[in-house]
Amino acid sequence: MRVPGTFFLSRRLAEGLEEGALTQLANVATLPGILRCSLGMPDIHWGYGFPIGGVAAFDEEEGVISPGGVGFDINCGVRMITTPLTVTDIPDMKGLIEDLFATVPTGVGSKSPVRLSQNDLSNVLTDGAANAVELGYGMEGDVRRCEENGAMPGAELEFVSKKARARGIPQCGTLGSGNHFLEVQAIDEIPDPATAKTFGVAEGQICVMIHCGSRGLGHQVCTDHLKVLEEAVKKYGIDLPDRQLACAPLHSPEGEAYFGAMAASANYAWANRQIITHLVRELFVKRFGIAYEEMPLVYDVAHNVAKWEEHETADAAAGRRRVCVHRKGATRAFGPGRSEIVQEFRDAGQPVIIPGSMGTSSYLLAGTTTAMERTFGSTCHGAGRVQSRSSAKRSLTGAAVAEDLAKRGIIVRAPNAAAIAEEAPDVYKPSSEVVQVVHDAGISRIVARFRPLGVIKG
């Protein structure tokens, strides 16, 4: 190991820490040019190469970039929109969830009601959420409420394969499957009323949370570039403890190609969440007679991405410098004052959105100065799985899980029963515990809690 590994865990979460995730955190610490430490958030678990819930920053000259440090679902992320409604305004939650299920395409291989041309796709890959708004799927203010204003600089379209493009064309505006979801929630606790007011959320308010990523396009980009980078490992003589850590020097042709394609995929994911947001707003307008403008975006965060950022490193005398931060199942949590944060939130710190598992609370937090000092401005991303999909399917049935949730007043709708069993609340760590760890460690602070009312799953 070139640097130490650092975990953020409670005693209880430490007891459940997987051996595999621990090994992976140590493996990441062997990579060339890694700075300070290999970081594990409290939702850490075993992933492809890097652990999910892992953060690692790399030196511009000595460091590498690795698809394993981003994940297959490039810019999987989450956004939250508010509504002017409260629980009593939605007497028929089941009807609303059915309507949402009919409106937002879910599941593997689902097709979007929006059909992008090849030219539209090129614009989406370059401009992200802004292009979706330009095409008519959004409103003034949406873009600046996204991390990176909904588009990463540095997208290079020539490194996105024809095959990736072909998969992306029909899928922009679809939810996907697995842990992706769209949930109707009510705010039930506000530990930090002042920041909640700044972020525009209030107790009792109905909100909609959207969790999805770059679909088949991002997956194809990851697959394509892993092949190239596996060869690059040999070419550059990089000694790896695990071939899943395939990587290349940041400024090598192979590393830059992956970065350009990853940035384009991240932009696609922002456009995807933007189009879904539009579909949801239109449905709420029709169903509840509210105005489209009454459903503003609170914020949109990326959970799976590598980015160039300015950070202090171990050599404090050198001041801030440009480093490449890999966040895989981790959220940027920039503290007060950072210029990257939209002006109206800059004094409060960046909004951080942490989804719970199906049936457990989600949270809105704020980034902190401590995060800037200790975690390259990063925090956790969610509950974190404790049981595999196959194991969940063996021990649970979708019908039983749905019935259990219904008893607790939570409506769930998915294309098939297996999708529900795989995502049962019991197969995840409790979101409350994960969020408490990052709050207590000071790497973000809890602002508001959201209770689930109804959810659609892929």
Next chain:
DNA sequence: ATGTCC
């Protein structure tokens, strides 16, 4: 996560 094996 993923047209869950071109």
